[in-house]
Amino acid sequence: MFFRGIEWAGLKSFVSYAFPTTTSALVRNELCLTDVLTGETENLRTDKGEEPPIDIVKVSPQKQYFILVLSGGPVELWDLRSKHILRALPKKFPIITALVSDNRVYSVRGLEWSELGGSHGCPGRLWDRFL
Secondary structure (H helix, E strand, O other): OEEEEEEEOOOOEEEEEEEOOOOOOOEOOEEEEEEOOOOOEEEOOOOOOOEOOEEEEEEOOOOOEEEEEEOOOOEEEEEOOOOEEEEEOOOOOOOOOOOOOOOEEEEOOOOEEEEOOOOOOOOOOHHHHHO
16 A cells, blocks of 8 residues: 555544556545554545545535545545544536635625634534535
């Protein structure tokens, strides 16, 4: 396996992904959550076989969720705390080439943007739209 990417999931853990270099379009991905203090690593997607390689892993700003994008395949939303997949978008979903976090939230009442802080509702965030 060749290491492909890392995304911090908090102050003491990170999500990493790897897959072998091959000429085939399908690979065996490894997605792991690693605790930096203990060195303990947990495989998150153990039930998957050959599939398209992982393109993007992006952790939410609150470190509660992460999105996994497979090359030409489905998009998956995961819960970092329970380490379970919450939702998988269909393969027909438009191709995602980048994910960007925004710490602003949309205020439904005032229809204006405000900085994340003491705000009570966050319906405008990408993460909430998946749920």
